[in-house]
Amino acid sequence: MPVAHMLEGPLSVDVLGRQDPELAEILLGELERQSTTLQLIAAENFTSPAVLAALGSPLANKYAEGYPGARHHGGCEIVDVAERIAVERAKALFGADHANVQSHSGSSAVLAAYAALLRPGDTVLAMGLPHGGHLTHGSPANFSGRWFDFVGYGVDPESGLIDHEQVRTLARTHRPKAIVCGSISYPRHIDYAAFREVADEVGAYLIADAAHPIGLVAGGAAPSPVPYADVVCATTHKVLRGPRGGMLLCGSELAERVDRAVFPFTQGGAQMHTIAAKAVAFGEAATPAFTAYAHQVVANARVLAQGLAAEGLAVTTGGTDTHLLTVDPAPLGVDGRTARGRLAAAGMVLDTCALPHPDVRGLRLGTAALTTQGMGEAETVRIAVLFATALRDESAGRGVREEVRDLTGRFPPYPAH
Numbered sequence: 001m002p003v004a005h006m007l008e009g010p011l012s013v014d015v016l017g018r019q020d021p022e023l024a025e026i027l028l029g030e031l032e033r034q035s036t037t038l039q040l041i042a043a044e045n046f047t048s049p050a051v052l053a054a055l056g057s058p059l060a061n062k063y064a065e066g067y068p069g070a071r072h073h074g075g076c077e078i079v080d081v082a083e084r085i086a087v088e089r090a091k092a093l094f095g096a097d098h099a100n101v102q103s104h105s106g107s108s109a110v111l112a113a114y115a116a117l118l119r120p121g122d123t124v125l126a127m128g129l130p131h132g133g134h135l136t137h138g139s140p141a142n143f144s145g146r147w148f149d150f151v152g153y154g155v156d157p158e159s160g161l162i163d164h165e166q167v168r169t170l171a172r173t174h175r176p177k178a179i180v181c182g183s184i185s186y187p188r189h190i191d192y193a194a195f196r197e198v199a200d201e202v203g204a205y206l207i208a209d210a211a212h213p214i215g216l217v218a219g220g221a222a223p224s225p226v227p228y229a230d231v232v233c234a235t236t237h238k239v240l241r242g243p244r245g246g247m248l249l250c251g252s253e254l255a256e257r258v259d260r261a262v263f264p265f266t267q268g269g270a271q272m273h274t275i276a277a278k279a280v281a282f283g284e285a286a287t288p289a290f291t292a293y294a295h296q297v298v299a300n301a302r303v304l305a306q307g308l309a310a311e312g313l314a315v316t317t318g319g320t321d322t323h324l325l326t327v328d329p330a331p332l333g334v335d336g337r338t339a340r341g342r343l344a345a346a347g348m349v350l351d352t353c354a355l356p357h358p359d360v361r362g363l364r365l366g367t368a369a370l371t372t373q374g375m376g377e378a379e380t381v382r383i384a385v386l387f388a389t390a391l392r393d394e395s396a397g398r399g400v401r402e403e404v405r406d407l408t409g410r411f412p413p414y415p416a417h
Contacts, residue, residue: 034046034413036404036409037347037348037404037408038348038349038404038407038408039349040348040369041366042185042212042323042324042365043366044369045215045237045238045239045240045369045372046369046414047241047281048241049414050280051242051277051281052277054273054280055274055277059272059273060271060272060273062079062272064076064080064083064270064272065263065268065269065270066263066270067083067259067263068080068081073269079272079275079276082272082279083102083270083272083279085279086101086279087099087100089286090247090249090282092286093218093286094214094224094226094249095227096232097251097255098254098258099249100112100247100250101236101247102262102263102271102275103233103247104245104267104274105235105244105245106233106234107134107136107246108246108267109233109246110136110144110207110233111144112233112258112262112265113207114148115266116254116257116260117205117230117257118148118177118205120148121147121149122149122176122177122178123148123175123176124138124144124148124149124151124179125150125151125152125153125171125174125176125178125179125204126138126152126153126179126180127154127162127180127186128152128153128154129152129354130152130354131152131155131183131356132183132186132354133152133183133184134211136209137150137152137209138150138152151170151174151176153166156356157356157357159317160316160317160318160356161188162186162188162191168198168201171204175202175203176204177204178204178205178207179195179204179205180207180209181209181229182208182209183209184353184364185354187320187326188320188321189222189223190210190213190225192206192223192224192228196229205230205231207230207231208225208229208233209233210225210232210233212238213322213323214232214235214238215239215240215241215285215297215323216239216297216322216323218239218240218285218290219239219290219292220295221294221295221298222294222322230250230251231250231254232249233246233248234248234249235247236278239297239368240281240285241284241290241368241372242277242278242281242282242284242285243277243278245271293372297367298320299377300367300370300371300375300376301320301322302319303377303380304367305325306319307380307385308384308388310384311332311384311385312388313327313328313388313391314331315327316328316355323366323367323368324365327362327365328362328363332388332392335361336360336362339363342390342394342397343363343387345390345401346390346396346401346404347404347408348387348390348400350363350365351365367380372413373411373412379411382403382407386404
């Protein structure tokens with residue numbers, strides 16, 4: 001089979017259809033779902049066809065334990081070049097001394113950061129899970145909560161903003177080995193300088209879990225944690241619009257420790273097709289078009305927050321600085337889980353999340369994917385109206401679903417060529 005045919009189209013399932021029609025049907029069904037519903041999950045996005053091409057490339061066949069120039073397998077000359085390109089592009093994009101692009105996920109990147117800097121039993125200060133912390137920030141069901149002694153800081157229940165005085169007080173009281181700043185549902189910019197000040201005061205490492213804002217950082221639409229954090233953990237999907245995976249950024253003094261924490265301590269062979277796809281995404285993110293995209297993502301999120309507030313939903317922190325926002329649908333007479341179900345029936349896919357009130361589940365939504373599709377502020381205003389309509393009246397879901405189908409039809413994620 002000619003190589004050109006193997007790479008002729010990232011969305012083509014012709015070969016799979018002949019070999020395994022059952023799985024081909026599933027792939028087509030998922031493409032149909034993504035193309036006909038609104039993807040409002042804040043952690044999701046659409047990669048470019050170029051990223052998909054790299055993911056489906058012959059690099060998937062190559063075993064490459066180790067790092068460029070020091071692999072445990074032969075025949076790595078070409079994939080070494082791919083990884084070096086990914087590393088250099090990441091360093092240039094984020095202004096970092098060192099980048100490790102091998103982490104399989106954001107959680108894997110956080111695990112490696114902990115492995116590089118901590119020992120089991122060390123105390124770590126991180127955002128508490130009820131306030132927006134990630135599983136890797138101390139959940140008892142996660143390795144982090146089992147191996148380390150986590151202390152959780154939170155947000156002010158009225159403003160929804162990080163309580164920096166509480167952070168300082170807890171740091172002085174518990175003297176953590178590391179402080180983690182980052183959240184899965186915080187809609188405002190993180191004040192990395194304030195966290196750095198506290199970390200320096202108590203002699204702690206500062207780890208920035210920038211999985212959500214890193215794409216905005218790449219596009220100049222959010223402040224960078226790189227000048228402040230000892231280690232930055234991130235994902236390469238979400239707003240960054242690359243393949244599902246993770247990465248770490250750090251200074252040269254921690255480079256060897258971070259690399260050894262990824263391989264051989266926490267991972268084996270690197271996924272070279274994913275690393276090549278990360279390189280593609282870093283290259284795309286370095287363009288003026290991506291800068292414009294990142295700023296449009298934020299503009300759309302702010303319009304969406306304003307629109308939902310105007311429709312009567314309670315928007316936490318009064319708005320957003322980023323791609324995501326969290327809202328309480330209770331003023332419209334529904335709880336978070338009921339709201340998610342009604343919205344799903346109306347073709348709007350999103351998540352529930354904890355809100356800064358005891359036992360209250362709200363909704364977390366983001367604008368990265370719809371902005372990738374080309375939707376702007378006018379469409380976002382309409383989405384806010386449809387959103388509230390579906391929540392107020394369950395019977396209105398069918399009509400909203402038709403409008404959503406029409407909207408996504410005008411802005412397909414992968415337009416036909």
